[in-house]
Amino acid sequence: MGEHLIIAPILIPFVTGALMLLYDDRQRSAKFWLSLGSAAAQLLIAVELVVRAKTGGDIGDAEGMSFYLLGDWPAPFGIVLVLDRLAAMMLVLTALLAIPSLVYARAGWGRQGPHYYSLFQFLLVGLNGAFLTGDLFNLFVFFEILLAASYGLLLHGSGQLRVRAGLHYIAINLAASLLFLIGVSLIYGTTGTLNMAHLANLVASMPGEDRPLLHAAIAILAVAFLVKAGSWPLNFWLPTAYMAAAAPVGAMFAIMTKVGVYAILRLSMLVFGETGGASAGFGSGILIMLGMFTVLFGLLGIFASQGLGRMAAHSVLISSGTVLGITGFALAGGGQAMLAGALYYMIGSVLATGALFLLIEPMSREDGGIAAMLALTADAYGIDPDDLDEVPDIGLAIPATMTVLGGCFALCVLVLAGLPPLPGFVGKIAMIQPLIAQTALPGALAWGFVALLILSGLATLIGMARIGIQTFWANDVPLPRVLALEIAPIIALLMILGTISFKAEVMLRYTSGTAHALHDTAAYAYGVFATPRAADRPAADEAQP
Amino acid sequence: MEIILSAAIGILSASGIWLLLRPRSFQVIIGLCLLSYAVNLFIFSMGRLAPGAPPIMPKGGFVDPTLYADPVPQALVLTAIVISFATTALFLVVMIASRGMTGTDHVDGKERSQ
Numbered sequence: 001m002g003e004h005l006i007i008a009p010i011l012i013p014f015v016t017g018a019l020m021l022l023y024d025d026r027q028r029s030a031k032f033w034l035s036l037g038s039a040a041a042q043l044l045i046a047v048e049l050v051v052r053a054k055t056g057g058d059i060g061d062a063e064g065m066s067f068y069l070l071g072d073w074p075a076p077f078g079i080v081l082v083l084d085r086l087a088a089m090m091l092v093l094t095a096l097l098a099i100p101s102l103v104y105a106r107a108g109w110g111r112q113g114p115h116y117y118s119l120f121q122f123l124l125v126g127l128n129g130a131f132l133t134g135d136l137f138n139l140f141v142f143f144e145i146l147l148a149a150s151y152g153l154l155l156h157g158s159g160q161l162r163v164r165a166g167l168h169y170i171a172i173n174l175a176a177s178l179l180f181l182i183g184v185s186l187i188y189g190t191t192g193t194l195n196m197a198h199l200a201n202l203v204a205s206m207p208g209e210d211r212p213l214l215h216a217a218i219a220i221l222a223v224a225f226l227v228k229a230g231s232w233p234l235n236f237w238l239p240t241a242y243m244a245a246a247a248p249v250g251a252m253f254a255i256m257t258k259v260g261v262y263a264i265l266r267l268s269m270l271v272f273g274e275t276g277g278a279s280a281g282f283g284s285g286i287l288i289m290l291g292m293f294t295v296l297f298g299l300l301g302i303f304a305s306q307g308l309g310r311m312a313a314h315s316v317l318i319s320s321g322t323v324l325g326i327t328g329f330a331l332a333g334g335g336q337a338m339l340a341g342a343l344y345y346m347i348g349s350v351l352a353t354g355a356l357f358l359l360i361e362p363m364s365r366e367d368g369g370i371a372a373m374l375a376l377t378a379d380a381y382g383i384d385p386d387d388l389d390e391v392p393d394i395g396l397a398i399p400a401t402m403t404v405l406g407g408c409f410a411l412c413v414l415v416l417a418g419l420p421p422l423p424g425f426v427g428k429i430a431m432i433q434p435l436i437a438q439t440a441l442p443g444a445l446a447w448g449f450v451a452l453l454i455l456s457g458l459a460t461l462i463g464m465a466r467i468g469i470q471t472f473w474a475n476d477v478p479l480p481r482v483l484a485l486e487i488a489p490i491i492a493l494l495m496i497l498g499t500i501s502f503k504a505e506v507m508l509r510y511t512s513g514t515a516h517a518l519h520d521t522a523a524y525a526y527g528v529f530a531t532p533r534a535a536d537r538p539a540a541d542e543a544q545p
Numbered sequence: 546m547e548i549i550l551s552a553a554i555g556i557l558s559a560s561g562i563w564l565l566l567r568p569r570s571f572q573v574i575i576g577l578c579l580l581s582y583a584v585n586l587f588i589f590s591m592g593r594l595a596p597g598a599p600p601i602m603p604k605g606g607f608v609d610p611t612l613y614a615d616p617v618p619q620a621l622v623l624t625a626i627v628i629s630f631a632t633t634a635l636f637l638v639v640m641i642a643s644r645g646m647t648g649t650d651h652v653d654g655k656e657r658s659q
Contacts, residue, residue: 137621137624141624141628144628144632147632148631148632148635151632151635151639155639155642158642160646160647163639163642163643163646164643164647164653166639167570167639167640167643167652168652170632170635170636170639171565171573171577171636171652174577174629174632174633174636175565175577175580177628177629177632178577178580178581178584178629181584181587181588181625182584182587184621185584185587185588185591185618185621186591188591188617188618188621189591189592194617
């Protein structure tokens with residue numbers, strides 16, 4: 001039974017999302033509780049999977065990795081799900097972000113359009129599937145699932161700004177998906193496999209004349225991932241789209257860029273890591289440069305932004321640029337320590353940008369803002385006006401609004417700017433130390449990256465402080481009415497951030513184990529083939545439980 | 546046959562990219578359709594071209610794999626067609642919504658002269 005737990009993070013939101021399609025759109029309470037139950041179950045399972053990845057599963061484990069053969073087909077022929085430390089960590093991160101975002105949506109956004117909760121669950125299917133799969137074409141399918149759901153979520157709430165941003169977002173992602181397909185099919189054409197582990201095995205012994213084609217294939221594939229990760233020359237759509245998204249959707253989008261980063265990290269370490277033969281380290285220089293330019297772009301963007309929404313979108317760019325750059329350094333042989341720091345930094349920055357996206361709307365809300373917004377949507381969807389009257393009953397307005405909002409905002413800024421004592425600081429220290437100490441790459445490059453990291457923190461601090469002063473000090477409009485349901489998820493996210501900072505040693509030990517496992521590709525590449533089929537397993541196994 | 550197929554892929558993707566960069570949303574969606582045809586043909590050709598070779602092998606006995614076409618790219622093409630069809634339909638809906646809200650079919654939602 002326990003071995004089937006790996007597929008649960010995909011099946012639970014899938015079944016929940018499909019089930020909720022049967023409900024009438026007015027039964028929002030039922031839908032909300034179902035979604036929340038599903039997200040909570042995913043969190044529990046993800047935590048269990050992390051424990052399993054740390055200690056080693058009972059079936060087919062290779063240094064804590066578990067493999068799951070879908071349909072019981074043997075390895076390179078069927079699709080395989082792989083659970084390792086990185087995948088388990090990303091699953092927990094997704095669930096941790098999903099629960100506050102769902103609770104927040106309950107306060108108002110969930111009623112802004114049809115099928116919000118179903119789309120949200122399908123987004124989780126795509127995210128969890130993309131983190132778990134060990135097959136390239138299956139990765140494409142999960143990417144499409146999460147993109148299709150994100151198209152719907154981005155347009156959630158309608159309005160001219162959203163539709164226009166959505167048009168650009170969809171066009172770019174459709175083009176990127178076509179590049180993804182070209183890359184995947186070219187990989188199949190040159191190596192004859194779509195299984196990532198099989199690919200990692202084959203790459204060392206590839207004949208020299210096929211190698212350029214494989215490099216081209218992976219480069220095309222990487223362009224598709226870089227579009228999703230929001231890397232510099234491919235990210236001009238991102239700030240507008242993220243800014244236009246509804247607040248809880250924007251919070252979930254904070255992790256969507258990290259799916260692209262995850263795919264690049266996974267594939268490049270697996271295929272072009274130390275075991276890559278003549279291809280080892282391919283593309284590392286480009287990744288470093290792209291990471292640096294992305295951080296620079298985000299840094300300038302923060303200075304140029306007038307509103308908090310655009311600023312938050314640019315801080316998403318900074319965080320994904322940082323992880324991309326470190327991936328490049330790690331690929332070039334910079335060592336495991338900086339990758340461990342980058343993974344830790346990524347957890348903190350995803351949660352902090354998620355919290356910031358949730359904060360934007362209450363902070364910039366003028367009196368009656370939400371009522372006007374609801375009336376507009378009711379007009380567009382022909383919702384019964386009686387429905388709107390229940391809005392104030394949904395929760396209590398909190399006292400000392402400005403104090404609470406200001407405190408939350410300040411904590412988010414501390415994380416994003418990388419000031420002590422929150423995780424942004426610990427993460428940056430954990431990246432900068434090994435960057436300075438490393439000898440595999442020219443020192444100027446590492447120092448340049450360190451300088452950019454510190455400058456991006458400074459830019460975040462200056463830009464956000466400007467917005468904070470405008471909102472909290474130089475503002476004479478009446479106090480906004482903020483519901484407890486809106487502020488509770490933000491406080492929960494900040495408490496998680498505090499815990500991450502407090503337990504930094506445990507977290508860093510976990511991420512350095514993750515970095516070690518990413519460098520040691522043999523366990524992944526051979527573990528998949530060592531996994532026994534259920535049909536071949538001795539009968540004693542079945543008698544055991 | 547290789548020449549014809551590669552020329553077809555090349556012409557389709559060239560026209561697709563040109564249309565994708567045009568300012569009208571109708572041109573963009575036609576461009577995306579042409580590009581997806583090009584990509585589908587490309588995926589298909591990755592299984593190597595073999596005229597008259599069936600992709601399904603008979604059951605049992607000795608099978609000479611050189612007499613059969615590779616079934617995997619054909620399965621991939623089917624999946625890719627379904628997915629790109631669905632997402633294109635979704636894109637069409639968003640485009641119509643954009644046309645209705647802004648009153649123009651320019652991808653930026655406003656005419657240059659305005």
